[in-house]
Amino acid sequence: MGIQKDRIRLNVGGKIFETTVTTLANAGRNSLFGAMFDDNWNFQFNNSDEYFIDRNPDCFAVLLDLLRTGELCIPANIPEKLLCREALFYGLLDHIRSAKWGQFDGNRLRHSKSVMGRAPGDGTAIRAGPDGGCCVAHGSMVHVYDWMLEEHPPIHLDYQRVNDVGWIDPGNIVISACERLGRGDGGMGLFSSSTGELRSKFQVTHDNQVKSYTAGALGFSSDYRIFASCKGRSNEYGIGVWDQITGKQIDFFYEPSGWSLGDADKLQWLQGTNCLMVATWFPRKDNCYISLLDFREKRMVWSWSDMGAPVTADGRRVRDAIAMEENSSICVVNEYEGLGFMDLRSRAASVRWSSRSRLMEGKMPDEACYPKLALHEGQLFSSMNDSISVFCGPDWVLTSRLRRSYGGSICDFSIGGDRLFALHSEENVFDIWETPSPPII
Template sequence: MDRSGDRIRFNVGGEVFETTATTIANAGRESMLGALLDETWNPSQHRSHEYFLDRNPACFAVLLDLLRTGELHVPPHVPERLLFREALFYGLLDHVRAARWGPFDGNRLRLATSVSGRAPGDGTAVRAGPDGGYSVAHGGLVHVYDWMLEEHRPITLDYQQVNDIGYIDSDSIVLTARERLGKCDGGMGVFSASTGELRHRFRVVHDKKVKSFTAGALSFSSDCKIFASCKGRFNEYGIGVWDENSGNQVDFFYEQPGCSFGDADKLQWLDGCNCLMVATLFPRTDNCFIGLLDFREKSVVWSWSDAGTAASLDDKRVLHAIAMEDNQSICVVNQYDDLGFIDLRSNAGGVRWSSRSKLMNRKVPNEESCYPKLAVHDGQLFSSMNDSISVFCGPDFALTSTLRRSYGGSICDFSIGGDRLFVLHNEENIVDVWETPPSPIV
């Protein structure tokens, strides 16, 4: 039955609201409110077009106005945490997030808030979650925050060093570490983001035997595969592949002669060429190696190394790398914050260096510098440089904006996800949260 023009009444905690099916349809079919329009769901109530909900009426009024106008206006007497809880009940969290900040754009980012560190010692990595939350690693401890920036129970690895963090979804986090992860052989496992409990450990099986291994860098493919660099007890190096859903090992690529990716510290899956970029970079090794692995052919189909190049290694040590499929190139950065570009279409490939990044760079007084990092998001290139993030856009990746705050020290890591940019500063483990403001009301 088509009820798109019908009026619907809600009695929420004793307060009556009247709206239309068209407004409720804006909630989406996957939401609890949207399900009310489905004739197969509780059909006996369709006859009255009136629903009783034993929930908070003040929050319902805010959410109903959001569905009507697309704008979020929270009265002073409504606590945000209460509103978020009610939005979760109705299945409207995505609507609230979309109204609070707009689609990610590096040139329009604004500092939304900062979160001080919760652990002694330096943070080593920050990773954005798919829902706008994030996690921070401090040695063998991982602090997890949801999109409301509320901290969950931390994940502890019994004093083992966390090597990398990755999100399967908003409540499932993959961690890599040394051999005994959570008192289990094998350095990789899935943990609950909400409880910190170990859900599953990953195994490496060779010749029908389970092998102990240390896991390092992580990457994920669009067809639910997890990739991790692995090191065995006898310095065997390789890339393991597991299925996200089952956790079963589905492939393993052992290092080949002449392929010196070793204990790789950067992995990136490339959907376009169905290959995995593997990079071993300074200071992990003096001779940097970047290669593309094709698991169908079980071979390295493209590679680059700075070993034996004419340029001085002291001048051109590669500290980080990111593949940019749209431009068929790999961007690298050295200790002087020079950006370099390697053409993926050429096996000869030298690096085309550029010093444009220095135009907006500055040293942080009395502060130890951190190694620069790179990221690509929606065609924009991001590079951390001491205490700032530079944004490069366009076909020639011209510098278009710089993100900087007044305190926090050098940037040791940053991550983009859930339409947010998270920046981890070296001093006091401060995490800055950058968001794109919503579009202005016309």
């Protein structure tokens, strides 16, 4: 570092603080202090060996104590929103989040808050953001919340129905929507999460012409690609691929005969196998389809369908699927048996239903939401009616259940930013679940 001595005096808003470079270094290199003490940064003391920062001194005292001890103690006279605004300036929001709740663990989650009044009766999706916020899609609107659960300006799509939504980063959201007949205004766009401004549109080009299309399920890869199921008016049916940085279309997997890639309900990128899982299920189609697409060879390398398989009298079918690369398997769920597993190493895959992973007993309610699946840090989650079950271990044994007493069935849930968000169907509410912070010793 460019500073040789360890002790340092900071004048914050007229109040003197004396600390050490070692303490400020706990903020990390991506913080204001990380930049101040970088060798390439022109850090200058004034004549009194003080560095002046024109910010709120009371909030700085709390943040400095956080850097010293790792514990967050907010006095009653400091609004939490003000403290978070100051933490954003210093680049310390991650430190506040870490101090407020512990590392995510599905078996230790506790309900922390409910947000009322969003997704009235027709919630499409809830998606957790990377920084602890979330967005809720319903009808032609998307409501966006930061990690303090303060709502940003909602995104209106002018009566286009939202099909899916996903986060690129804390500042940008991708939304897929239906194309209105004759209008050519559907497809997919990149929006600012803070202002709702449309920043760019993702176009589909076929035969050197820009085509109108409906975008459905979204998927994202770690190398900055966006995948979307696409359904156009002519031959542009399949999975489109765009570059997140440039917004340019870089590939398109055209739909083979007999499959339903353009109507896909779920896309998931598998980093280890460099393939995309595409899943479509009843009632969107009469049969369920799950496949792995290899874009390097432009072919399906694995597929499964319940076509021709017997369906039970009560119409039980696969309702969601998630690929688990570490286990070389795909987990599926229906309304009754619970979790089933298919071996990705077998070309003649069949579902093996697990007796240890049963989701519920008894009869389903008349207006239940379809179950959903999520995989996070080695734990498997599945919603069923008004609860979310957590499964752990090599046999995926049920270890805990998250449940609230109101809100009705859970129509969607999502995990991110060390939080779990559950969107209910009846009471216009979504719940936030967090892991309690470890006790102070």
